[in-house]
Amino acid sequence: MAGKAQAGGAKSRFKQDEKRRDSDHVSFLKHRGFRWLWIALGLSLATIAGYLLIDQQPRPNGGTWYGYTLGTIGFGLIIWLSLLGVRKRRITTGAWSLKAWTSAHVYLGLSLVVIGTLHTGFQIGWNVHTLAYVLMLLVIATGIYGVIVYATLPQSLSANRKAMTRAQMLDALTAIDRQLESAAQPLARAEADLVIAALGQDVFGGGALARLTGSYPDCATARACTGISRGSEAETRVVALLEKRSEQLAQIRGALRIRAALEVWLFVHIPLTIALIAALTAHVISVFYYW
Amino acid sequence: MSHVLLEKTDHLSDTIYKYQKGKHVMATPSNLVLRSDIDFEAGKRETILGIWDEQIEGHKVNVKYMAEAKAIRGTGDPIPGSVQQIVSRARDGTKNVTELQRHAPPYAIELTSGEVVMAENVVLAIGTQGNPNLMRCPGADLPHVQYQLDDPTEYVDEHIIIVGTGDAGIENARGLAEDPAQRNTVSILNRGTEFPTAKDANVKALMADHEAGKLTIRTESETKSIEPGFITLATRDGELRIPCDRIIARIGSAPPRAFVEGCGIEFSSEDRSAFPKLSPVFESTAPGIFVIGALAGYPLIKHCMNQGHDVIEFIGGNTSLKPADEPIIAAKFAGLPGNRSTEEWLEFLRANVSILNGMNPLQMREFMLDSEARFYGPGEVIFERNAPGSSLFGIASGSVAVEVNPADPSITIPIEAGSIFGEVGLISGRRRGATIRAAEDTVVVEISRLAALKLQSQVPSAKKAIERISIERQLLQMFGSGLKREDVAPLVEAAQVQEKRAGEVIVQEGADDKDVYIVRRGSMIVEKQIGDRPVFLSYLPAGSYFGEMAAIDGSARTASVKAAIKSEVIRLPGEGFLALLDSNPALREKAMRDMANRRATTAFIESRKDEFAGAVDLYSQTAQFLVDNGIGEATDVLLIDEKLCIGCDNCEKACADSHDGLSRLDREAGKTYAHLHVPTSCRHCEHPHCMADCPPNAIKRGPDGEVFIDDTCIGCGNCQRNCPYGVIRMDAKPPKKPSLLEWMLLGKGPGPGEASYAWRKKAAEKEGGQKAKQAIKCDMCSGIDGGPACVRACPTGAAIRVSPDKFLTFTKLAEETQ
Incomplete structure (x- = not known):
């Protein structure tokens, strides 16, 4: 019942909700008219300008006051960027949006290339400092891959699934398999074995490479398709069903391939980030230790 | 008090008896005290039935089992002037009125066995379920013809025929054929070739089972006669006699209204959902016959028990008793x-x-x-x-x-x-x-x-x-201030409320009628034929008006208007509307301004059509797709832009983590058009279908406009069945998960999102058993600052929540998101 007390409460969320319903519907890259892109560009240009204008003695490197400033900014950014994983999983109240966080993560992450490089003063060597720098570049490189796949692959994921859920795809395969099993009864031993092999093969098997490339050279269904002649009526029916099965498998494998491409980089990006934070800690401690 | 309790079956409380084993029965409303001498509190079906059976015996209630009443007649003198009109309606819509002279008590209650029971007073507590329709062919009374299937796994090695192609029949047939190890030969009879009364998903599954050879669908077949071990069917190709050990007939049930009316009890209206007319003490129009429980309009167990108590008190002469409420x-x-x-x-x-x-x-x-x-x-x-x-x-x-x-x-x-x-x-x-x-x-x-x-x-x-x-x-509000009641009085007099089906055309482009309409309920879409296709121009929510252009400038209709969903419009005669404008210059000005705006929208889309025909077609079709998927009646609906969705399901996880660990949305399920996906998630309809039949009235609209279900839910599942979009799930609240930190650092618990069923079950058992299943649906993150978690937790901006009046526009739908 809309009581007196509730009328006031309704007003506060109503404004927030209306803002949401009115807001632009754009991707994390375009978020708020590229707000974070501009902030990141500004930050990069400012640090470049500082690098060029400030006379660093004896020479530009991480040890000057400007070097320390860049290092602190970079360190802070890296720690904050790595907290995206926590933000994503902690569904707290408040007007935050993960899209804004992703947007900031992408553009500020890219600006680290500039900030980190200027912080090195272009002094590269075989030491823990350069290790941290290289790890950072690798993390950013994998991140760039991530941005590219996030921006390009969802469309094909959507087109591939044709409004079917993953469970429905598997159900469709099970339905075909049931029909195949009864249709294959009249077949001769050798041909029946081909069908049995096709039915017995693990849909999710084939290994990481097959999953990423979408190519399954050992596909028993494909083998059965070519291995069974279309002589009798029963054979024709079985081959038709096997072709249907191949199509269904192709859809499932397509979904697996795109999902794998969307996720595989995280298996590099995140361990590298952890390694980066470890190297960074070593870098900071060693710098202060030898100060 | 001399009494007898007539029970149709061989056990008490048949409705609860028929619940599935172990079902949790709830005892709402909790603020109502129980007056009955028989105890009742929420608990398992078996416990409640056990207590009742024990206490009925303890109170020495005189129960007569297997006693089904066929008719109740007064045996006293005719009551002067008390004539009951019974309207029966044939399938073709014709009505037939018969009159019934009421007679004074005592009443003769005729049982199906032929026995007659005499009573001064009768209390009807028969509920609304009615009796299953029976088969009528020769042999239909044989013992292997049954009307219910409790446990499909009970039967093995049998030839079983299912009669009836509704959901019940299909589910029974599939259940019996499910496990090949039972070796049943199952056939389902269909008088025609279609399954018009069953859910689409059920029909598809049945077809698949048929194709897989698990069961047989016999189309254009009817039962001709039944004998032990065999059934004879009338088919398109003649008669067919096949082995049959069991027949399960699921051919609907007849509501008890005809029986009740035959007792001399009048209903409040001809409406199918009407209840009997009752006095403050639940006495019907037949003196001495009382009606309580679901049949009286109170479906909750506690109400019914209290009413039973009160009615007996009234009959016993306690007239000062105040109602329990x-x-x-x-x-x-x-x-x-x-x-x-x-x-x-x-x-x-x-x-x-x-x-x-x-x-x-x-x-x-x-x-x-x-x-x-x-x-x-x-x-x-x-x-x-x-x-x-x-x-x-x-x-x-x-x-x-x-x-x-x-x-x-x-x-x-x-x-x-x-x-x-x-x-x-x-x-x-x-x-x-x-x-x-x-x-x-x-x-x-x-x-x-x-x-x-x-x-x-x-x-x-x-x-x-x-x-x-x-x-x-509505007329006063339509044009803002400045109008008085006297101004619109003639128009109100001439106005007509009309109901419109979804898709019904109200204004046809090119026609020369001049009426003006106000959308009273529901919503409209405006379309214009450009080239060879209709182009979507705009969406009109309730409260808007249309048709004024033709009335004002006398031109033919420039666009078509049709109902997006089931709607009601107020039809105003064009002349009356013009007269109103003529007497109010300010109003005229406003109407002209509105009209100019509408013309501009049309012109804009038409100009686009010349340059970007593809974009306009896509926009039109997308708008139509959204309307077809219930956006027309939505107030706030989740959409997913599949050009941006990476399938991470963080929306579902966020949903589960903000609401008791259960997700109220299914991202993948639902339809997609041109990369715009409508997931299975609540639309928060203007007129929620789920509210239609909620016994404890637990479904309400909350302060943020959300439709939510409160804790008084009894888990009956009516709302789940009534929702056309399948967004309500029945599930038990799981125990709390270990915190995110414990999961991240120590690997404790199932992690973010909805835990697997196995985890929930195990965790619940540790806490002493699973809670009762209740209806669960989106509450738009009511009361949560920041708004819906699904949208906030989307990393790419794919998940959006929109309202139709803001979203069904060209700019929004044609927005380049990437």
Whole structure:
């Protein structure tokens, strides 16, 4: 019942909700008219300008006051960027949006290339400092891959699934398999074995490479398709069903391939980030230790 | 007291007996005290049945089992002037009225066995389920013909025929054929070739089973005769005799209304959902016959038990007994000034609020259970503009002021005592159109949507009054301030409310009619034929008007308008509308401005069509797709842009983590068009289908406009069945998960998102068993600052929540998101 007390409460969320319903519907890259892109560009240009204008003695490197400033900014950014994983999983109240966080993560992450490089003063060597720098570049490189796949692959994921859920795809395969099993009864031993092999093969098997490339050279269904002649009526029916099965498998494998491409980089990006934070800690401690 | 309890079956409480094993039975409403001498509290089906059986025996209740009443007749003298009109309606829509002269008690209760039981008073507590329709061919009375299937795994190695192609029949057939190890030969008979009464998913599954050879669908087949071990079918190709060990007939059931009417009990209307007319002590129009429980309109167990208690007290002569809900109603009047008793308050409201005049005291009591009485001092806000609310207010004393102009609160229109307000929210299901304050000391009765709907179906004069007032107000509100009631009176007189089916065309492009329409309920879409295809121009929510262009400039209709969903429009004659414009220059100006805006939209889309025909087609088809998927009746709906969705399911995880660990949305399920996906998630409809039949009335619209289910849910599943979009799930609240930190650092618990069923079950068992299943649906993250978690937790911006009036526009739909 809309009581007196509730009328006031309704007003506060109503404004927030209306803002949401009115807001632009754009991707994390375009978020708020590229707000974070501009902030990141500004930050990069400012640090470049500082690098060029400030006379660093004896020479530009991480040890000057400007070097320390860049290092602190970079360190802070890296720690904050790595907290995206926590933000994503902690569904707290408040007007935050993960899209804004992703947007900031992408553009500020890219600006680290500039900030980190200027912080090195272009002094590269075989030491823990350069290790941290290289790890950072690798993390950013994998991140760039991530941005590219996030921006390009969802469309094909959507087109591939044709409004079917993953469970429905598997159900469709099970339905075909049931029909195949009864249709294959009249077949001769050798041909029946081909069908049995096709039915017995693990849909999710084939290994990481097959999953990423979408190519399954050992596909028993494909083998059965070519291995069974279309002589009798029963054979024709079985081959038709096997072709249907191949199509269904192709859809499932397509979904697996795109999902794998969307996720595989995280298996590099995140361990590298952890390694980066470890190297960074070593870098900071060693710098202060030898100060 | 001399009594007998007639029980149709060989056990008591058949409805609960038929629940599945171990089902948790709830005991709402919790604020109602139980008066009955038989105990009842929430618990497992078996426990409750056990207690009842024991106590019925302990109280020495005289039960007669296997006694089904066939007819109840008075055996005394004819009661002068007491004639019952029974209207029976044939399939072709023709009506047949028979008259029944009522006779005084004692009543002769004829049982199906032929035995007759005599009684002074009869209490009917037979519920609304009715009896299954029986087969009528020769041999239909053989013992292997059954009308229910409790456990499909019970039967092995049998030839089983299922008769009936509704959901029940299909589910039974599939259940019996499910496990090949049972080796049943299952056939389902279909008189025709289609399955029009069954759910699509069930039909598809049945077809798949048929193709897989698990069972046989026999189309164009009917039963001709049954004999032990065999059945003879009439098929298209002649008669066919096949082996058959068991027949399961699921051919619907007949509601008990015909039986009840035959007893001399009159219903409140011809409406299928109407209840019997009852006195304050539940006595029907047949003197001495009382009606309680679901048949009387109270589906909850506790109500029924209390009514049973009260009715027996009344029959025993205890006329001073107050109803069990007395304290609940008394509490509603406790805060009001005036020091009246409950009866006086009920009478005060009934007499002063004009739409309540036609109610009797029992109806007033029932009505008050779903309503609230409130007092407001001068200047106090009753509701604010844009607040959600579908309740209706009646002014019992005092008066209120409507702030018609949001920009200037000093401009108000008064509404006097006796009248109503808030009717637009009730009818359209949309937000309040204006802020309303009390003008003086005012007592209002706030009538919940449910009570208002009941009132309109029970009291036709109330329905008429509400309709008239709502037309008048809609006209006044349509053009903002400046109009008075006298101005629109002739138009109100000429106005007509019309119901429109989804898709029905109201205005046809090119036609030369001149009427003007207001959308009263539902919504419209405007289309124009450009080239060879219809192009979507705009979406009109309830409260908008259309058709004015033809009336003003006399031209032919420039576009078509059709109902997006089931709707109601107010039809105003074009001349009357013109006369109103002529006498109000300001109004004319506003109408012209609106018209120019509409023309501009049309022109804009038409110009686009020349340059970007593809984009306009896509926009048109996308808009139509969204309307087809329920966006037309939505208030706030989750959409997923599949050009951005990476399939991480963080929306589902966020949903589960903000609501008791269960997700209320299924991202993948649902339809997709041109990369716009409508997931299985609540649309928060203007007129929620789920609210239609909720026994504890647990589904409400909350302060943020969300439709939510509160804790009084009894888990009956009605809402799940009534939702056309399948967004309600029945599940048990799982125990709390270990925190995110524990999961991240120590690997404890299932991690973010909804835990697997196995985890939930195991964790619940540790805590002493799973909780009862309740209905679970999206509440739009009600009360959570920041708004819906699904949208906030989307990393790429794919998940958006929109309202149709803002989203179904060219700019939004053609927006380049990437």
